[in-house]
Amino acid sequence: MKQQYFEIGQIVNTFGIKGMVKVNPFTDDISQFEEMETILVDKKGNLLEIQIEEVKYSKNQVLLKLKGIETVEEAEKYRNCYLKLPREKARKLPKNTYFIADLIGLEVYTEEGKLLGKVDDIYNTGASDIYVIKDELGKQILLPAIKDVIKQIDLEQEKIVVHLLDGLV
Secondary structure, X not given: OOOOEEEEEEEEEEEOXXXXXXXXXXXXXXXXXXXXXXXXXXXXXXXXXXXXXXXXXXXXXXXXXXOOOOOHHHHHOOOOOEEEEEHHHOOOOOOOOOOHHHHOOOEEEEOOOOEEEEEEEEEEOOOOEEEEEEOOOOOEEEEEOOXXXXXXXEOXXXXXXXXXXXXXO
């Protein structure tokens, strides 16, 4: 089942005295914050749609001025809240690229049909993404997301077929 919302960041701190918030982004391209007019803030399970008034950057973080948050004290109330984006507002992906949220939980099989486990996590090393596959015993296998290894991703069947190169497992 596809996720309706994507987590695209987390408010980690306040910034300045005018109520800006500092966000750790969970997206490859932080410029997409500039394209958004509103953002969904998950505050204790309630999704609040808040208008974005200004976007700035500081190192690898995004600074947001959200409508109605005018002081440090008000901004502080949103610390640790996650920012979400409805799937239909997410950018369209290039062919053969996927949202991480759609890959987590998919079953991973070898080309011979052996179940290795499920995708538990995905992280980026700089050179490529690494898929963390976990079996039912909790054992992890780390697979690079390169075309020599990842042979097929089938979101409909909820499975990934991989070719295990020598030395990977």
